[in-house]
Amino acid sequence: MASLEEAVREMLTDATSLSALSNNAITHxxxxxxQTLPALTFELEQTEDSFLDGAVRAVVVRASYIAxxxxxxxxxxxxxxxxxxxxxxxxxxxxAVVPGGHTIEETVATDGDEQSPAILNYxxxxxxxx
Numbered sequence: 001m002a003s004l005e006e007a008v009r010e011m012l013t014d015a016t017s018l019s020a021l022s023n024n025a026i027t028h029x030x031x032x033x034x035q036t037l038p039a040l041t042f043e044l045e046q047t048e049d050s051f052l053d054g055a056v057r058a059v060v061v062r063a064s065y066i067a068x069x070x071x072x073x074x075x076x077x078x079x080x081x082x083x084x085x086x087x088x089x090x091x092x093x094x095x096a097v098v099p100g101g102h103t104i105e106e107t108v109a110t111d112g113d114e115q116s117p118a119i120l121n122y123x124x125x126x127x128x129x130x
Contacts, residue, residue, distance in 0.1 A: 002090035008042060008061060008126070010090045015083035031066060037117055038067045040080070045123075056095060058127050065120040070106045073118035077102060080122050093129040100124045 002010075005028045012018060012026050018040065024032070025039040032039075045060040065080050067073040084097045100123035107118045 002092060004044060004047070004059060004092065004128070007090040007092035007094075007128075008044065011085065011087070011094065012040065012042065012063075012083050014089065015079075015085070017079040017082040038065060038072065038076070040065050055130055056127055057130055058125050060100070060123060060125050063122045063124075065122070066117045067120070068107075068117055070104060070118040073120040074104055076120055077122070080120060081124075084124050084126065094126050095129060096127040098125040098127075 009026060009028055013023050018026070021038060021040055025035060027039070027041050029041060029043055031041050040063060042061055042063040045062055047057055047059045049057055061084070063080055063084075065073055065076050067076065081099060084099075086094050086096055088094070102120060102122040105119040105121065108116045110116055
């Protein structure tokens, strides 16, 4: 069986709402050095049994959509939210998605004429079968 990280990545790469991103722009844990924007990273923050029998578990996912401008990041909120959907991905059955909150880190001017990217941080909880 595929790992949970692989299943979530497949969910995101299969999402039509994120079709503007290349397959390489969606990564677990970090953005590849030199990767062009936009990009999306995700982390699995915690996993726990959600029912007494332990057959269904819950995992909190933090996704970060990284874009060149604050507006570009903000405009992707619905697309990121819609990318997390129930279904089977990499042999893992996701039964439900509970949306969480989001924040936007604005672009900031850094040394010289460089500017840091804007980041849309989004969290949700995925319920999946063990």
